[in-house]
Amino acid sequence: MRPLQQSLPLKLLMAREAVMERFRPHLLEAGVTEQQWRVLRALCEREEVEAGELAEAICLKMPSLSRIIADLSRDRLINRRNGVDDKRLRLVSITPKGRAVVEKMARHSEKEYAQIQDAVGAKAYAALMDDLEEAITKLNSLNQGAPD
Amino acid sequence: MRPLQQSLPLKLLMAREAVMERFRPHLLEAGVTEQQWRVLRALCEREEVEAGELAEAICLKMPSLSRIIADLSRDRLINRRNGVDDKRLRLVSITPKGRAVVEKMARHSEKEYAQIQDAVGAKAYAALMDDLEEAITKLNSLNQGAPD
DNA sequence: AGCAAGTAATTAACATGTTAAATAAATAGC
DNA sequence: GCTATTTATTTAACATGTTAATTACTTGCT
Numbered sequence A, B: 001m002r003p004l005q006q007s008l009p010l011k012l013l014m015a016r017e018a019v020m021e022r023f024r025p026h027l028l029e030a031g032v033t034e035q036q037w038r039v040l041r042a043l044c045e046r047e048e049v050e051a052g053e054l055a056e057a058i059c060l061k062m063p064s065l066s067r068i069i070a071d072l073s074r075d076r077l078i079n080r081r082n083g084v085d086d087k088r089l090r091l092v093s094i095t096p097k098g099r100a101v102v103e104k105m106a107r108h109s110e111k112e113y114a115q116i117q118d119a120v121g122a123k124a125y126a127a128l129m130d131d132l133e134e135a136i137t138k139l140n141s142l143n144q145g146a147p148d
Numbered sequence C: 001a002g003c004a005a006g007t008a009a010t011t012a013a014c015a016t017g018t019t020a021a022a023t024a025a026a027t028a029g030c
Numbered sequence D: 001g002c003t004a005t006t007t008a009t010t011t012a013a014c015a016t017g018t019t020a021a022t023t024a025c026t027t028g029c030t
Helices: A008-028 A034-045 A052-056 A062-074 A097-119 A122-144 B008-030 B032-043 B051-057 B060-073 B097-121 B122-145
Strands: A076-084 A090-094 B078-082 B088-096
Touching: A008 A034, A008 B122, A034 A052, A034 A062, A034 A076, A034 A090, A034 A097, A052 A062, A052 A090, A052 B088, A062 A076, A062 A122, A090 A097, A090 B097, A097 A122, A097 B122, A122 B097, A122 B122, B008 B032, B008 B097, B032 B051, B032 B060, B032 B078, B032 B088, B032 B097, B051 B060, B051 B088, B051 B097, B060 B078, B097 B122
Parallel strands: none
Antiparallel strands: A076 A090, B078 B088
């Protein structure tokens, strides 16, 4: 049996835990959950996104996103409307209020990133990001490649 | 605002998702959840472990582990008893039945690892594991280093 | 046009995780 | 040696995630 220390999923989880430990206090202060933050952040980059596309981009299942969108909408951090062309679609966009939350968080966030890059080392950090990106791409095509 | 694609937590999450997609069918077949699997696997390496130590090793909070341990114990995949020296401690160990589940899973698991290493490339895979290990160590000392 | 099949999102029922309070046992200070 | 504090785990209340079923709409077929 492969030793626990050689488990890729566990290593990824541990790394994520170690990183999130630094961001959680700021999320708490901003009053958003991890997942709400992913939504807001993703919406900052695009004008208006379909719910399904958004879910895919930030690793959330649609039922989860559905509730998160409802909550964020209630709090006026995002807007949602139905597609005109295709009325099944839910189109989501960030509000000025939502953008303000992101901008406030972003300041803290960048400081943490600086600390993290400093602790890990600029080179090792860049290498890690690249390795992850490559692995994700390759794994995704492996997963797509062998359907059912 | 830092682009979404440069988010380290999201990249780690996406990578983990992509990897787990390959293991989930086998876990389902073996009738264990992701977290139960982490417990069983960790227990294979040690004779008998304290619950708290186990939780730490596999990134589970104690209340979660408490329930998981209760379930696995009910299914006779693990044994638990209290410490003799310190009666607060919960000592957990794997049963032959539990070990059988792990061994069955391990066969599938190793095949998947082979495919993954093949898809990602042996060198890139090794590099990723090393980068992750290093990042975890450095992040943990960063997190430990600045308490409260 | 009219209906079958497919698709996007939601809802419902359930499983799991999380935070805070409770329990139980050990250690420390007097 | 007794009380106060700390430590390990569990329980309870609540939040979140997940799978399957449902709704609402679109598309393709005849």
